[in-house]
Amino acid sequence: MNHQLGDYVQDGEQLAAISDKGSFAFLLQLPYEYVGLLATNKTILLTLPDGRQLNGQVRSTMPTVDSLSQTQGVVINVNSPQPLPENLIAKARLIKSAKSNAATLPKTAILADEAQTIFG
Numbered sequence: 045m046n047h048q049l050g051d052y053v054q055d056g057e058q059l060a061a062i063s064d065k066g067s068f069a070f071l072l073q074l075p076y077e078y079v080g081l082l083a084t085n086k087t088i089l090l091t092l093p094d095g096r097q098l099n100g101q102v103r104s105t106m107p108t109v110d111s112l113s114q115t116q117g118v119v120i121n122v123n124s125p126q127p128l129p130e131n132l133i134a135k136a137r138l139i140k141s142a143k144s145n146a147a148t149l150p151k152t153a154i155l156a157d158e159a160q161t162i163f164g
Contacts, residue, residue: 068121070119070136075114076116092128098122
């Protein structure tokens with residue numbers, strides 16, 4: 045509710061806002077050259093500013109591209125146990141390529157120069 049009992053309001057002024065928890069979604073502005081990644085990224089990991097991570101499902105893409113930034117909107121639905129505020133910004137992690145059976149090391153175990161251009 046935006047007003048209290050007895051407040052004067054103009055004609056057409058908004059009195060209240062109703063929100064549907066089920067309609068909440070994140071809108072990812074994805075550079076157009078990465079739209080092809082959506083075929084393999086149906087589930088996207090979202091990191092909230094407080095460090096929480098949520099799994100989101102790609103639902104659809106917007107039919108237009110922003111002419112200045114050349115990005116396309118991607119609708120990502122999430123199921124959060126707590127209500128999330130409107131206009132919240134999260135980081136999305138997309139997988140560009142994956143290798144199976146790859147050997148990995150902790151970053152601290154690799155020797156390199158200061159610029160990390162020569163590895164030894």
